[in-house]
Amino acid sequence: MILYILIALMFFIGLYGMIAKKNIIKIIIGMNIVGYASNLLFVLLGYKWDGIAPILTEDMSFAYFLEKAVDPLPQALVLTSIVIDLAFVAFLAALAIRLFEKYGTFDIDKIRRLKG
Amino acid sequence: MKKKGMSEIVQSVAKMVFPFIVLYGISLILYGHITPGGGFAGGVILTGGFVLLVLAFGTDYAFRILPVNVAKALDSIGALGFLAVALLGFTGGAFFYNFLPKGHIFHLWSSGTIIISNIMIGLKVVAALFIAIAVISKARLIRTKDGFQYKQSGERKR
């Protein structure tokens, strides 16, 4: 249970970074933390105490494997989600450079030409 | 002539370590279906090797090892190859069908199309990540009298 609470805490720290901070780079870091929180939740949901990695080796009986191995599906899903986070971060980093070129600042409050 | 990049020590160590990083990445890609690892993990480690080169020797040296045009082509080839593996599954009756012989369990050739998919994913990840990092590391903002001007250093005019 304590792990779930810690993940919730991590999520809210990331969310705080995204919402309260004005600097785009800090927002990107906040997004990363939020992404890691969701990834950790995924892995935790498929975890078994005293489990082993879900890889069958030659000296392992199949029954032992089924009993001990953790659920591999969440780990596969997390990999996909990491790739998506990577795409977000790469794109946002490039965007931040371009925004600095046009506005001369990373402050999200000063990047405000669109309104209405 | 002033050398580009970091100090001599960093450069020598980077030169020594780089082949091992590449080998480790390739082995992770190739054995992704029977041990931990796979196309993405191996690809990221391979990219890590190239990033080490970028940091130690500067972007120009890294671009001589892996030119941007080659990286761009590899990126598309990886994606197209993965798609081709999926489409060739139609010969066996379904999208993504594992149409190759399965081989023996616990050996390198034990998974049919999975190993090809892993290689293709590895190519795609290496190329795409390398391009992303290279583009960001070559981006320069030059201060002009009215603000900033974005420039890719060393960019050819189109």
Add this chain to the structure above:
Amino acid sequence: MNHLITLTMAIYLGGAFLISLLWRENETVAGAAAISFVALSAITSVLLGIEVFTNGSILYFAGGWERPLGIALMLDPLSALFLIMTNVIALLVTIYSAVYMKKYTWTPYFYVLFLIMLAGMNGILISMDIFNIYVFLEVASVASFMLVAFGLRAEELEAAIKYTVMSFIATTMILFAIALIYGFTGTLNIARFMDASAGLTPVHLWFLAGLLLAGFALKAALVPFHSWLPDAHSMAPAPVSAVLSGMFVKVAGLYVIIRVTANIFTNLPQIRILLLLFGALSMVFGGLMAYGQKNIKRLYAYSTISQIGYCAVGLGIGGYLGSLGVLMHFVAHAFSKALLFLNIGAVEYVRGTVESDDLKGLNDTMPVTTLFGSTGMLGIAGVPPMGNFWSKLIIIIAAVKAGYTGIAVLCIVVAVITLGYFLKLQRTVYCNLTESPVKKEAPKTLLVPMGILAFMVFVSGVLLVPGIREHTLDKAVAVMENFSYVDITIGDNR
């Protein structure tokens, strides 16, 4: 025949990467290639649609793995309707952008991103697995962020960063919901989750439904979550706006919300009240905000919020009439909003501005463009022969029958507001006389797709004619009313 289900998406992906591999430097060839790939995919989707509407849904398992192991792909009449609409509009928009995108640099990359976005949209429509929906949603979204920022002007970059950060919050909520769904029930398949959800407590269900609904409502830009849409849709290049406003919002938002409310959380009917609330807010807010806009693209973007509100209201009312109204409104609005954005794009192409103060007397200088624009405006405003009139009428009747009289009155009021802001636009932009009209019409390549769309807007009401309705919309409505893929026989036509 069933294999075609994967091809619509595969053609787009293959096309995108072939363009980036071979024709990265050559605009003309890249444009021609993009048009042919989209045309191929459109033909495939129409064939698939005919198959689905005549012989029933297609269920397909990737890799030949049977259930429960395989990743299910499914095309039922509901998704087939969205699939055909997406690809037909995409074809027209691609033809349009072959000329329009000439003023931008690096056009081949535009086609690459555009095709990847379409691949993601098609992927959402064929997936029956909620994690696959998430992945394809992200594929489409990331491509759309880059397309919004494609022009690299300051305002476009600002719109893109707002859109990206808001989208990230939405997709994180969706990812959390998916993780919890997997943790609670051990499955990610929509149909299997439907069965497994009977064992969950209402608290769990509400939590999951809340997360999913908030995430997808942000994608659909329902009102408390709308703030990114006016910026993103008004700043993107016109063809991108047309696809984003015409289809993307509906595929990534509305379609998945339909799946969530009507197919996943069937034993939580209270969720519809929330949709009714969001929808009513969106209708009124979008309509009122649109009234004061000077930038015409921004006006159209607010109008999209308002019209998506109608769809959400219809979905919230539910029942046969409500569902029919949603689908009809979706079809009619997709055509007319795509037409309007292409239209303003043509005006921008010729005159170089989209501010309503700078544009006068378009009726004299660009008569054909004006004709098509008026058709689109009258279509969205809901003037009788057009499809939107019938869909709004059906939603209003459904509201009255279900006892929501206030909502019905609100729908009528917002319809009047809609007509109001379009008439204002007509007066200031189209009919304001210029002293010396010089005819300067948009190029024919821009006019032809608009003409086809205008024709579609005019005749889209035909889907409601008895005889046609039974074979198209009624089948999709049946999916919304009771869905289970146990009924679909598998193994006989694979």
